[in-house]
Amino acid sequence: MFKKSAPKINAPKSEIIDTTESWTLLFTAIQQIFSNECSNLSYEELYRTAYDLVQQRHGESLYDNVLECLKYRVNTIVKRILKPLKDGDHGLLRDVTTEWENYSLAVGMISNVMMYLNRTVVLNNPDDYSPISALGFILFRENAIKGSEVGDRTRRQVLQLIQKERDGETVDKMLIKGSVNMLNKLSCYEQELEGPFLTSSSNYYANLSQSLVDASSVPEYLRIVKTKLKEEAFRVQYYLLDPTKQKIEQIISEEMITNHLGTIMDSTSSGFGIMLRDDKISDLKTQYNIFAINPSHIKELIKKFRSHVASHGLSFVNDEQITKDPTLFIKNLLDLKRKYKHIVKESFDANPLLSTALDEAFRQFADGTVQSRMAEYLSLYLDSLMRSNEQDQDQTLDDVIDMFMYLKDSDVFENYYKTHLSKRLLSSRNMHQTVESQSCTEKVFVTKLKLECGYQFTSKIEGMFNDVRLSRIAMDQFEKTNKSTLGLDFYVNVLTHSFWPTYDPTTLILPHQLKQCCRAFQEHYDSVHNGRRITWQPNLGDGLVIANYPNGSKYELLCTTSQICILDCFNACEANQVWSEEELSSTTGIPIRDIQRQMTPLCSSRHRVIIKDENGYCWNEEFKHASTRLRIAAISTKETTQQVHQTESKIEMDRKPIIEAAIVKIMKSRKTMYDNQLIESVVTILRPTFVPSPIEIKKRVESLVEREFLERDEKEQSLFRYLA
Amino acid sequence: KRYKTNVEILKPSTTCLEPVLAIQNNFNKGFQMWKCVELFQQYITTDINNLILHGDDLNVQLGLQPRMRPPCGLSRLQHDLGFQTTLNFDYLYFLFNIQYIKKGTIKNTMIHRGEWTEYLFKIECDTLEQLHYYIKSSAMHGMKNWTVEQKKNFFTFMFKYVIGPNQTRYIDTTMAAKLLCNVVALTTCPKMSRFSICFANFLFKNVSVHKCINLDQWKVFVDFSTFINEDCSNFDSNDAWPIIYDDFVEWMQKGKSDRMVCM
Numbered sequence: 003m004f005k006k007s008a009p010k011i012n013a014p015k016s017e018i019i020d021t022t023e024s025w026t027l028l029f030t031a032i033q034q035i036f037s038n039e040c041s042n043l044s045y046e047e048l049y050r051t052a053y054d055l056v057q058q059r060h061g062e063s064l065y066d067n068v069l070e071c072l073k074y075r076v077n078t079i080v081k082r083i084l085k086p087l088k089d090g091d092h093g094l095l096r097d098v099t100t101e102w103e104n105y106s107l108a109v110g111m112i113s114n115v116m117m118y119l120n121r122t123v124v125l126n127n128p129d130d131y132s133p134i135s136a137l138g139f140i141l142f143r144e145n146a147i148k149g150s151e152v153g154d155r156t157r158r159q160v161l162q163l164i165q166k167e168r169d170g171e172t173v174d175k176m177l178i179k180g181s182v183n184m185l186n187k188l189s190c191y192e193q194e195l196e197g198p199f200l201t202s203s204s205n206y207y208a209n210l211s212q213s214l215v216d217a218s219s220v221p222e223y224l225r226i227v228k229t230k231l232k233e234e235a236f237r238v239q240y241y242l243l244d245p246t247k248q249k250i251e252q253i254i255s256e257e258m259i260t261n262h263l264g265t266i267m268d269s270t271s272s273g274f275g276i277m278l279r280d281d282k283i284s285d286l287k288t289q290y291n292i293f294a295i296n297p298s299h300i301k302e303l304i305k306k307f308r309s310h311v312a313s314h315g316l317s318f319v320n321d322e323q324i325t326k327d328p329t330l331f332i333k334n335l336l337d338l339k340r341k342y343k344h345i346v347k348e349s350f351d352a353n354p355l356l357s358t359a360l361d362e363a364f365r366q367f368a369d370g371t372v373q374s375r376m377a378e379y380l381s382l383y384l385d386s387l388m389r390s391n392e393q394d395q396d397q398t399l400d401d402v403i404d405m406f407m408y409l410k411d412s413d414v415f416e417n418y419y420k421t422h423l424s425k426r427l428l429s430s431r432n433m434h435q436t437v438e439s440q441s442c443t444e445k446v447f448v449t450k451l452k453l454e455c456g457y458q459f460t461s462k463i464e465g466m467f468n469d470v471r472l473s474r475i476a477m478d479q480f481e482k483t484n485k486s487t488l489g490l491d492f493y494v495n496v497l498t499h500s501f502w503p504t505y506d507p508t509t510l511i512l513p514h515q516l517k518q519c520c521r522a523f524q525e526h527y528d529s530v531h532n533g534r535r536i537t538w539q540p541n542l543g544d545g546l547v548i549a550n551y552p553n554g555s556k557y558e559l560l561c562t563t564s565q566i567c568i569l570d571c572f573n574a575c576e577a578n579q580v581w582s583e584e585e586l587s588s589t590t591g592i593p594i595r596d597i598q599r600q601m602t603p604l605c606s607s608r609h610r611v612i613i614k615d616e617n618g619y620c621w622n623e624e625f626k627h628a629s630t631r632l633r634i635a636a637i638s639t640k641e642t643t644q645q646v647h648q649t650e651s652k653i654e655m656d657r658k659p660i661i662e663a664a665i666v667k668i669m670k671s672r673k674t675m676y677d678n679q680l681i682e683s684v685v686t687i688l689r690p691t692f693v694p695s696p697i698e699i700k701k702r703v704e705s706l707v708e709r710e711f712l713e714r715d716e717k718e719q720s721l722f723r724y725l726a
Numbered sequence: 727k728r729y730k731t732n733v734e735i736l737k738p739s740t741t742c743l744e745p746v747l748a749i750q751n752n753f754n755k756g757f758q759m760w761k762c763v764e765l766f767q768q769y770i771t772t773d774i775n776n777l778i779l780h781g782d783d784l785n786v787q788l789g790l791q792p793r794m795r796p797p798c799g800l801s802r803l804q805h806d807l808g809f810q811t812t813l814n815f816d817y818l819y820f821l822f823n824i825q826y827i828k829k830g831t832i833k834n835t836m837i838h839r840g841e842w843t844e845y846l847f848k849i850e851c852d853t854l855e856q857l858h859y860y861i862k863s864s865a866m867h868g869m870k871n872w873t874v875e876q877k878k879n880f881f882t883f884m885f886k887y888v889i890g891p892n893q894t895r896y897i898d899t900t901m902a903a904k905l906l907c908n909v910v911a912l913t914t915c916p917k918m919s920r921f922s923i924c925f926a927n928f929l930f931k932n933v934s935v936h937k938c939i940n941l942d943q944w945k946v947f948v949d950f951s952t953f954i955n956e957d958c959s960n961f962d963s964n965d966a967w968p969i970i971y972d973d974f975v976e977w978m979q980k981g982k983s984d985r986m987v988c989m
Contacts, residue, residue: 677966697969704968708895708940716875719949720966 021060024051025067031115032071035108045115053118061123065131068116072109072138076145079105083152095159098152099180102142106187109138143188156181157195161202164237168206179241186243196246200253203234207257215262219272221285227258228288255295263299267306274303275310278345286349294351304359311342311363319373328375332383336401339364361408369410375646377409381418388426388443395443403450411692412455413660414653420463420503427470428495428542455690465501472496480526491546492519496527499537504652508541510563511591513570516540540564549611551625559611561634564592564600572612572621582618603634661694661702666711669724677703677720759843761852766842769799777803777837787812800837807858813908816865822883823864877918877948884909885944896938903929910947918951928974936970943968 031048034040055064079101083094113120113135124131132140147153160181163173185191207230214223231254238247259266266289267274277285293299315338318324325331342360350356370376384402387395409415423444445467452460473495480494512520524536543563550556561569567590571581587594601619604612609632613622664687669675675683681699688694703722706712715721769777777799786793787801797805801812809817824837824845851857872880884905888897906926911919925947929936950971954961958979963972 678964696964697972700966700969704940704942707942714942714946714966716878719946719953722966 021055021058021063024055025064027051028055028064028115029067029071032068032112035111036075038104040111048115049117052116056118056122061119064116064119065123068112068119068134069137069141072112072141073145075105075108076141080146080150080152083146084150094155095163095177095181098156099177099184102184103180105142106138109135113138139188143190147185147188147190147194153194157198160195161199164199165202165206167237168233175240182241182243191243196243196249199242199246200249203250204253204257207254208261211258211262215265220266220269220274221272221277221282221288223262224266224285224288224292227254227292230254230258231292251295255292255299259292259296259299263302267302274306278307278310278342279314281341281345283345283348286345290350290353300353300355304355307356308359308363311360312366314338315364315367316372319367319376325373325375325379328379328382329386332379332402332405335368335405336398339401339404364405365408368405368408370414371410377411377415378418378646378649380405380409381415381422384419384447385422385426388447396446399443399447399450402447403454406451407454411653412459412690413657413692416459417503417649417653417656420466423463423466424502424542427466429544462501465498469497469501470495476527476530479530480523484522484526487522490515490519492516492523494523495543496536497539505539505542507537508539509591509593510540510567511589512540512563513567516563516566549625552623555626556630557625557627558631559634560632561604562600564590564596565604565634567592568597568600568604569611572619578620580615580618580620586619609634657692657694657698658702660691661688661699662706664688665699665702665706666724669712669722672724674715674721674723677722680722758852759847762843762846765846765852765854766839769803771799775839777842806854807861811908813904815909815912816861818884818887818909819865819880820861821887822880825883874948874952877952878945881945881948882941885941896940897944898938899929899933899936902939902944903927906947915951917956918948920956921951921954922947924978925974928977932973932977935973939970943970946971 028048028051031040031043034043052064055061083097083101113133116134120133124133131137147156160178163178167173182191182195185194210230211223214226218226231251234250234254235247238244238250265273269276274289277289290303293303315335318334318338324334346352346356346360367373368376373379380402387398387402406412406415426444448460448463448467451463476496477493520538520540527534527536540563544561545563545566547559547561547566547569548556549559549569559569568586571586571589572579575581583594583597586592586597590597592600601612601614603609605614605619609627610622611625611632611634612619661684664684665680668680668683668687677700680703681696684699685694685696703712707714707722710725712722713725715723766777771778786797804812804817807817812818821837824841846852846857849860851860885897888901888905903926906922906929910922911926913919929939946968950967954975958975961967961971961975963975
């Protein structure tokens, strides 16, 4: 079964047409279109005529004819534009844009008429022919813009207008915009206008900056640069093309910043350094924003910032006047840090690169190399902070932690911190209460330390807190059974040996009453805990002594246990009996050099409980003081040079086993290793705590070789082997 | 980084014990074992199988303490062989060779009966005179063709000899310096002997800084004198030399090593 085939549609029989007649028709139409008299044209007819011509293989000649027509038209336009030369180029832009608009409209219409030509001939030979509309543009570009003076003069005119606008005159922005659009349509904007525009801008800004830079201060200059950048941005937005924006910014940055970088950075009256010094937040922000255009400027900014902060800090750290008072010194240093942090945050957009630069700069002077007592001072500052009882010091503590992180050798800080902490913990009666509350400043600080340095670093410190807490409980138990027999208010802190700083064994001979208390506690403790050994450290304690003077006055003296022992000597004797240092030493068991240290606060002009003369000490019968309660025990202060040396050597000693442990740890896993690899690994392992010197590591290796943990290879002198 | 070895290629001598001597032939026929054993018997004291050197004797010889009791066997042997002091290269070389027969193990100052007979049989000496002559002539070649390893063995031997029975891990700096200038300086290695005199001077002058020398520091001297140029130009303190050598080189380069005659 076959479907009935669909009726065939035949193409209308094309008549043979007269080409000359057809072309004449089209030609007249084109002329009418150009002269804007196209309202009564029949486009259907025109289109069909063009269609027929192409159908009958006259496409090529039609194309050539249209081309000739367009070319002629362009030439006419050029002549028309260039004619009224007498009144200068003033009206030129208007003429050019109007002519261009008419021309492009006409070309569009012609292109519509020649649609079929576009679709066939042009499409089949894209190499030889262009679509009519494009052809019209090409002809205009080649013949009018490039081929005649029109292009040059248009450009000159536009640049002149821009210059006028820069100088503050009002210009017809639409006119420029029209020209720019024309050039853009003709795809010769970059070549014809943008390039020359950039060149002239570059000259303009070179001259401008030259005249400005000497006349104005740096902040003023930067503000002008900022305004100029804004103006150019508006210009681009109004009548230029978007890609130009970045280029013109680069030119301004190049001409106005790069060429005057030295002045901006180093000007001694108002340069970058001065702005930093005077906290010119908004000026610095301006500078940062301008510099952000060019990565190399930012790099320069960072470099300068780093060296400025470092030199500021160095001058500070080296100033002996400031370092005299550790607390003030650290306080100033923290202020310094805050100042620059603020600048980075507010002016520099919190750029992480600049934050890093700030850290690097601080590390240069605050890592303990320049000021070797940095760690001690920091801990002292913390000590004063903790004692001040102020609430809400979270921010300050954060800053202290920051400073701590700059330190090269964290173990030095740990050492001082523990010493000072132990004094705080032991000196305060109510410490166990504070320790139990989570929010106390001490606890907060330890938590922060833990966050930064890990559990290991703080475990001993937490142990110290725990000891104080447990002691309270132990004392409660003890008091329950012994309270009645003691006759004294007696309190003992039980300290775990390995958590606390190491103390020298004491030789102090306690007064009889105290000795009894100690014995009672020892008995109690031995009965509760089996196998624990108690070593008494009475010199760490303090106590309240009530002094009853013969004249009836009564004072309460808060002093250290050693001082109590010394005062006890005077208890039994006559008012004018003189005790020499040697006698005191033999009675109390305190070494002579310590006697003087303990006596100083007692004899000081503030208290004068004891009178010192050339023969020795005797007690002051006429002692008078405004308050009845006196605090005599000294608080922790800056160490003397001798003590610093002691601490240094103590830390040195403490480090030895740590280094050796690291060496053994490495060698245990590696079995054999070359000397320099070993040193490298040890430094890597220990870096968070301290940076050991290669010499010290070498010494430790030698010591381990001597003790037969390691051996030197018989053949290769720099190879070490682990001996299991 | 390993240091480049610039070891002079030493001829691998099969043994350092048997310099073949023309003179030896004269004794060949006459060796008698009983004479050799009798010689050993002469010097035994309490321990009948070993010739022992007491720590006291060593100290007496070095003038560190007065003589409290009669000299022990080894000390008498040394005296009878004609060596006034125990820190004598020829003598130590002889002791070293006796012990070195038992390869690898270096004991301290003791000669076992077996070692004695074995060694004397090997070199075919059965009287003191022969032995003396043999020691003198063999020591002339001492150390000349030794490998680094052999030298180190000798150094270890010296160290243990000086420690004696009192089992410490180190020797006094003065003792080390004396060993250097009395024993090591007399070896036939020119560079080593020059270095040893310098090093001894250095040790004498820095007794307060470096109080004692351990075996490792002592043995590394062999490496040091082998690999380091005489002007110390190729010494790098970043290499694995013990600290004492860093100090030594620094001291030398400061020009302090004016040719002081050693004690």
